[in-house]
Amino acid sequence: MSDTHVSPETAGQDETREPSRRKLLIGLSLGSGALAAAAAGYPVAKAVLDPAFQKGGRGGWQRIGTLADFPTGKTVLVTFIRPGARSYGGDIKKDTAYVTRRPGDWLALHNVCMHLGCPVRHQEGSGLYFCPCHGGVYDAEGVNVAGPPRIPLQRLGVRVQGQEVQLQSAAMPLPTLTWPGGES
């Protein structure tokens, strides 16, 4: 190991005699390291961060039943598959909505409380929707009427093709940022 051994005197001389060489070596070390880290880090960072910027658009139309499943005036809980769900995801693919057939039109409310995203529960008699997490209440139209929620339940599209009822599924909407006093 004598060839790598540097005595204190020569070390001092190296430092004073070849400042540009040392600068080059430092630059080379840090530069090559940075290059290698960036080259490997780019795909890693992209893979980790990509989902953070994905925007789920409107999903397609899904069959949720036939006209016979939706008696007029009755609110029915339907299960649909989240748009873009991977087939191997298990039950996590599922999502729910409350669909009400009314004289003349349909109302479909995505079952996601607009306070913090818990599933709400429809009450037959009063027609109100109650959230079990922090006690939010929505009226039969899905409008927030009591408790923490600041905005109405999200409405989903419904259409009838022959006898088949279809729902326009949506990704879980992130609640709109609403500030105190703001219109919500």
Place this chain on the structure above:
Amino acid sequence: MSDQARIDEANNTPPAVTEKHYGLFLGWIEDRTGLISRLNAVAGHRVPRRSRWAFVFGSATLFAFILQVVTGITLAMFFEPSSATAYQSLQRISTPGTAEAVVRGLHYFGASLMVVMMGIHLIRVYLTAAYKYPREMQWISGVVMLFLVLAMAFTGQTLRWDQTAVWSVVVGAEQASRFPWLGPILARFLMAGDTLNAATLSRLYALHTYWFPALLFGLIGLHVFLVLRNGISEPPVPGRRVDPRTYKQQYQARVRRDGVPFWPDAAWRDTVFGSALILLTVFLAWKFGAPALSKPPDPSLINADPKPDWYLIWYFSILALWPYGITNLMIILAPLLAIAGLILLPLVSNKGERAPSRRPWAIGIVIVAIGMIFSLTLLGYREPWLPRFAAPPLTAQQVNSTVPSVVRGAALFHDQSCILCHRIDGQGGIRGPNLSEIGERLTRDQLSWRIQNGAASMPPYAGVLTTDQLRDLVNFLETRH
């Protein structure tokens, strides 16, 4: 001896100790690694004499962390981080009577142990102002670890991948999404997309088992290194003020004069206390096993009542109780203020008195904080805001009337969801006022007005009830006294 000289001494122990000193095997190790003499130097470093039982909570947190690492790795050998099969693998792990179930119990109670010990350690350090010069970085690294441990607690709960876990992820992501601009990105980062999906669990698993522990290992290393470098703080003495210009010399002088070697004179308390807690955790894990799983992680099972583990229940209560209009502001601002306040504390106040008796406001802050967390936790378990969906209709005996309108009103009280939040004769929810004697307090007009207009947490029933129904309901309520 200056501080730097002390470090130099520790790092460059002269090879005076030879193989003869240590025997053949340890001597070989020492010659090749130098570790034995360094460990001896660390074990023998002098600490203040009066460091008593109050100083064991930091090391107890470390004991709990080591337990979590060992049991966590063991669980990872059985757990399947796949959203389709995780729940089943957890059911397997939780089978009563198996060693895996005990390990899961250890990991569960160990998490509680770690959170509690960390909390007491934080309070002790704050009360005795041990964060003052030169230990500011110890405090700051501790604060970062505090939030990492809470992040571990949250992600750990979600790895149970039962119904509660799944909705906890949603609630967590929704909260994150309230953050201006960055929020939706954070929420999507947490869920690995716009909604719960197959990659969500994998991501939470990677955070809980790789990223956060890696950060914790590094920060614990820094924290312990700083404790060794700056020395264990002395128990505060009223009137002995911290002055950055003289503190280090005075500390060194005092420790040299009447300090004791860390091992075993001070460390025996750490090991005895930490070991006793581990034994307690083992006892709890044997006795109670793994915590019960809730229903499967199927979002179409909507009868959910998601709730965090006990150490976050207080925050859960806050979310339900804040004035609704400022929820967004508080979700974002309060945690930020808490983080900023904790991190800035030693930078703003790093000298002066350390004794709690001379810092009454510190005692006050601790009492208020503990009182708030304690009462909010109790409230969180009572869940007054939770609609009582299962409340049965009032019985004829409870209605205690044969007047048709009153009987119809009593039925409406149940069918129109009033009973979800209002209690009559011990039946129903507790969010709204108890209405058992409402007939004595309010007139017919007042009752009608309240029912029709609602309140902040009560929906207005105008448009929901017909005039006849409203009359029946008021007739019924009037008879309550």
